[in-house]
Amino acid sequence: MVVDSANTGTSTGSNSSFYDQVVSISQVYLGSTANRFIAGQVENHLHKSPQELSQNDLLNLIDWIRTAVCFLTEDGKLIEEYTSELRKLSGQNNKPLSI
Numbered sequence: 001m002v003v004d005s006a007n008t009g010t011s012t013g014s015n016s017s018f019y020d021q022v023v024s025i026s027q028v029y030l031g032s033t034a035n036r037f038i039a040g041q042v043e044n045h046l047h048k049s050p051q052e053l054s055q056n057d058l059l060n061l062i063d064w065i066r067t068a069v070c071f072l073t074e075d076g077k078l079i080e081e082y083t084s085e086l087r088k089l090s091g092q093n094n095k096p097l098s099i
Helices: 018-046 055-072 078-086
Strands: none
Touching: 018 055, 018 078, 055 078
């Protein structure tokens, strides 16, 4: 697990956008590349700007994130932990996954 100590201005507070919440969780696993990585996933796979990301998009986004991260690591436990943290934002954190 990579933890990035750089302050990127994102937080999970109530004043942050949904996109910022996704990036904040992703920073724990992807470090300083999280913002660029998530923006790319949203733009290329969901065909919208990061600012347009909504809770309704999350499960589809998680599928794309899981696919991409599988190319970066074979650590299934890490992938499950990361996607589980993201699913908490949707309220569907008990959905089973196949990796």
